Every structure is written in structure tokens, then in C-alpha cells.
Amino acid sequence: MAFMSTEDMPLEDELTFSTLGLPKDDPTTSREIRPEELKNEQILKKRKGNSGPPKLSSGRMPGYYDMDDILMEDEPISVVFQVGAHGCGLLDPGSETIDIEKGMKMDLPYWLAHQLHLRQAVSISVPASFSQKTRKEIQADAACVDLKGRCPYFYELGCKIAPLVGDKTIGSFLLYAFTDRYKEMLSKSHGAPAVTRFSSRLTKEESQLFEAARSSMAAFKKWRTGGSRLEKAAILGRKRKRTVPLGPSSP
Amino acid sequence: MAGQSDPHPSVFSPPEVEFLAEDETVEIIPKFSLGSLHMICGDFGPFRPNIASEVPLWLAVALKERGKCDIRAPDWMSVDKLMQILEAERESPREFQPLPFHYIEISKLLFKHAHDNIQDIYMVRSLIEDIRDVRFHKVETGLQTISGRTHAVKLKNLSAMEVNIVRPFMIRTLQAFYKHDSPHIIQQPEKSGSRRPQAPDRGPRRDLRPR
Numbered sequence: 001m002a003f004m005s006t007e008d009m010p011l012e013d014e015l016t017f018s019t020l021g022l023p024k025d026d027p028t029t030s031r032e033i034r035p036e037e038l039k040n041e042q043i044l045k046k047r048k049g050n051s052g053p054p055k056l057s058s059g060r061m062p063g064y065y066d067m068d069d070i071l072m073e074d075e076p077i078s079v080v081f082q083v084g085a086h087g088c089g090l091l092d093p094g095s096e097t098i099d100i101e102k103g104m105k106m107d108l109p110y111w112l113a114h115q116l117h118l119r120q121a122v123s124i125s126v127p128a129s130f131s132q133k134t135r136k137e138i139q140a141d142a143a144c145v146d147l148k149g150r151c152p153y154f155y156e157l158g159c160k161i162a163p164l165v166g167d168k169t170i171g172s173f174l175l176y177a178f179t180d181r182y183k184e185m186l187s188k189s190h191g192a193p194a195v196t197r198f199s200s201r202l203t204k205e206e207s208q209l210f211e212a213a214r215s216s217m218a219a220f221k222k223w224r225t226g227g228s229r230l231e232k233a234a235i236l237g238r239k240r241k242r243t244v245p246l247g248p249s250s251p
Numbered sequence: 252m253a254g255q256s257d258p259h260p261s262v263f264s265p266p267e268v269e270f271l272a273e274d275e276t277v278e279i280i281p282k283f284s285l286g287s288l289h290m291i292c293g294d295f296g297p298f299r300p301n302i303a304s305e306v307p308l309w310l311a312v313a314l315k316e317r318g319k320c321d322i323r324a325p326d327w328m329s330v331d332k333l334m335q336i337l338e339a340e341r342e343s344p345r346e347f348q349p350l351p352f353h354y355i356e357i358s359k360l361l362f363k364h365a366h367d368n369i370q371d372i373y374m375v376r377s378l379i380e381d382i383r384d385v386r387f388h389k390v391e392t393g394l395q396t397i398s399g400r401t402h403a404v405k406l407k408n409l410s411a412m413e414v415n416i417v418r419p420f421m422i423r424t425l426q427a428f429y430k431h432d433s434p435h436i437i438q439q440p441e442k443s444g445s446r447r448p449q450a451p452d453r454g455p456r457r458d459l460r461p462r
Contacts, residue, residue: 155427155430155431159430159431171431174431175399175431175432178427178428178431179398179399179428182397182424182427182428183395186391186394186395186420187391189420190387190391190416190420205427208423209420209423209424209427212419212420212423213417213419213420215419216262216415216416216417216418216419216420217416219264219265220265220412220415220416222265223264223265223266223269224265224359
């Protein structure tokens with residue numbers, strides 16, 4: 001079980017899954033994922049219930065309760081199955097059989113792809129957001145690229161996917177993209193209106209940054225121009241509608 | 252303020268900063284007589300008509316609103332002083348001139364409540380606006396220099412409100428750069444050099460970037 005990182009796996013589940021990636025130990029063991037195990041795995045992963053709240057290990061689980069971190073893990077990743085899996089056809093909506101054959105290509109959410117990758121059941125290919133084409137576009141003019149449309153969690157996914165696909169250039173590519181787009185964000189964020197064309201192109205992380213600057217400047221401007229410190233409750237401003245008497249009006 | 256571990260650092264709202272600024276003292280010239288006031292923040296008074304006395308800004312504003320005193324504008328709020336400061340701000344692109352920590356808030360409160368006690372109020376008001384603009388522009392150009400190797404930013408003489416405006420953006424920026432430039436993510440310098448021209452020699456991270 002040397003290949004398994006135990007910190008990623010709950011103890012009670014270790015045995016069930018130990019069959020998965022161990023071809024040499026016992027060739028007779030079928031290297032298959034049964035659906036109930038997979039379901040089990042899903043639940044465990046969703047709860048991230050392996051070790052309780054956060055260790056700040058490298059890249060894994062920066063925030064246990066971080067909503068964005070959870071949402072990010074739903075990003076689809078294209079994988080190729082290295083083993084066959086009985087009864088897992090439901091993972092691929094287009095699949096006609098109930099089984100997954102070796103060498104099949106499909107999109108899985110990151111959390112599942114990552115766990116299967118740890119067990120050497122799948123191989124992960126570089127997502128389209130980090131393809132050469134995107135890189136060329138970002139090199140040309142980073143600020144003009146609609147990263148949100150490509151992947152709203154571009155940076156987070158990039159950090160997590162880099163060690164899995166073994167592409168060492170992703171890290172510096174991310175830094176380059178962020179540095180270049182940061183300049184644009186800085187010059188446009190303070191004093192921008194609430195929604196601009198530029199802000200709709202920003203990824204989640206960038207738009208938080210953008211919003212932080214914009215809202216603090218807006219709050220300052222409001223304070224500077226706005227006079228009174230006491231705000232009127234919304235209900236006080238309302239005028240009561242006067243009901244018009246329905247009787248015939250006197251001429 | 253939020254602790255260091257909180258990923259979403261809380262900020263003060265501008266009215267809260269104004270509230271903090273009200274503890275600064277100003278000189279008033281009372282129009283009434285009263286013995287010493289013993290308050291939690293200190294003892295003030297006794298008050299004699301036409302004899303200047305130091306009180307916190309909130310008390311000064313409250314008395315002024317009731318017509319019980321005149322507020323003496325602080326020294327720095329004169330056209331000459333502000334002119335000098337504005338000149339100096341424009342001449343030194345990397346340094347901020349020493350001004351009271353709460354100059355924006357104090358000037359706003361005085362403009363609002365004691366406009367008849369300030370000489371050349373229009374001039375003073377526009378000068379302070381100009382100074383604030385120049386300083387904020389400097390902050391923005393300073394922010395442009397933040398890169399992965401910036402660990403901290405030293406902002407000497409920056410005032411409370413100015414810090415408060417840039418705080419959320421700056422903290423998030425530093426966090427993001429720190430994350431993306433960490434050696435865990437960037438394992439080795441670029442070989443082709445096509446993306447980062449200065450990548451090969453990264454050098455050690457610097458602790459402080461003097462400004």
C-alpha cells in the first residue's frame with residue numbers, strides 16, 4: 001500500500017480500496033470499483049471526512065469550510081480510465097453499458113478524479129483552461145481573456161491540478177496570468193461602477209479582489225458625500241397611501 | 252479586527268473610522284462657564300468664557316451644535332500649511348508627508364459642523380481633496396509594484412482612512428501573490444523563458460519592501 005497516501009483515506013475504508021491499485025500484490029484480485037464503494041467514496045469525499053478540519057498541507061484543504069473550495073472541486077476534469085470498473089457506467093451520461101472499460105475517456109469532477117488518480121485508476125490530462133491555446137491568448141493580452149467563461153476557479157484548480165498532471169509550467173503560468181491581470185484590476189477597480197465588462201471576465205478569486213477594492217472605495221465616497229450618520233429605516237420613508245373615498249364626487 | 256487566521260479580514264466602515272477619529276482633541280473657545288468634566292476618557296475643563304481649552308472632537312462638535320463654543324481650527328488646517336504639504340507630496344513620489352492620522356475625518360467633521368470657524372474654507376477644502384488625491388494616486392502606483400516577492404508593504408504616514416480604503420484590496424493581493432509565488436506551486440524556473448522574462452533568477456524573498 002505504499003502508493004496510497006493514508007492521510008487522504010479514511011482508515012475503515014482502506015481495505016476496500018486497497019485492492020484498487022495493487023496489481024503486483026495479488027494478480028487475482030479484481031481491480032474493479034463497485035458502485036457501492038464509489039458511492040461510499042463520494043459521501044466521504046463530500047464530507048471530506050477523513051481527518052476532520054484542516055491541515056494546512058501543501059495545496060490540500062486550505063479551508064475546510066471554504067465554500068469556494070468545495071465548489072471548485074466540482075470542476076470537470078477529463079480523465080482516462082486505466083482500469084476497468086464494473087457498474088460505474090452511470091458516471092458517463094453518454095455511456096450505453098453499465099461498465100467502464102479500460103482506456104475510456106470521460107469528464108469527472110475534480111474531487112472524484114483526484115481520488116481515483118491517487119489510486120492510479122485514472123490518468124488526468126491537462127484541462128482546456130491550461131492548454132497551449134489558452135496560454136497563447138494569455139501571453140497576448142491577459143486582461144482581455146475571459147477566464148471566468150473558461151473556468152471560474154482558474155487559479156485554485158490550477159494549483160491543485162499541477163501536481164496531478166505533472167506539468168511544472170502551470171505554476172509559473174498561473175503567476176504570470178495573475179500578475180498581468182492584477183495590473184489591470186488595480187487600475188480599474190477603485191472607482192469602478194458595480195458591474196463592468198471587465199469585471200465579468202474575472203475569475204472568482206479575481207472578482208473578490210476587484211469587489212474588495214470597489215466596495216471600500218464606494219463606501220468611502222458615500223461617507224464623504226452623504227451627510228447624516230443616522231440612516232432612516234426603510235419602513236419610515238414609505239408614505240401611507242391615502243384611500244380615495246369611493247362615493248360620487250361632488251361637483 | 253479579525254485575527255490573522257481569518258481568510259476574510261474584516262474592515263472598518265468609514266463611519267466607524269470617523270467614530271474613532273472623534274477621540275482626537277481640538278481646541279475650543281467656550282462661551283460658557285463650567286467646572287471640570289470627569290469622563291472615562293479623561294478630565295476636561297474647567298471652562299471659562301474666551302479661554303481656550305482642549306476637548307475631544309465629539310464634545311467640541313456637540314458644544315458647537317448648541318452654540319456653546321467656537322472651535323479653533325488645528326494648525327495644519329491653514330492654507331499655507333496645506334499648500335506646503337501639497338507641494339511636498341507632489342515632489343516626493345515615494346513618500347507621504349506627515350499629517351494627522353485622522354486628517355480626512357477631522358476635516359470632514361469640522362467642515363460640516365464648524366464651517367464658520369475655518370478661514371478660507373473653500374480653499375482649505377479643495378486643498379485637502381487635492382492632497383488626498385495625490386496620496387491615493389501614490390498608493391495605487393505603489394500597489395503596482397507588488398509582486399510575488401513582496402512579503403509586506405511599509406506605508407509610513409498613511410492616514411487611517413487611506414489605510415482603510417486600500418486594506419481589503421491590499422491584503423487579498425498580498426495573499427494571492429504569496430499563494431501563487433510559493434515554491435510549492437512553482438517547482439522550477441522556466442526553461443524556455445517565454446513567459447517570465449525575469450524568471451530564471453528568482454533570488455530569495457525579500458522581507459520588506461521599503462517605500
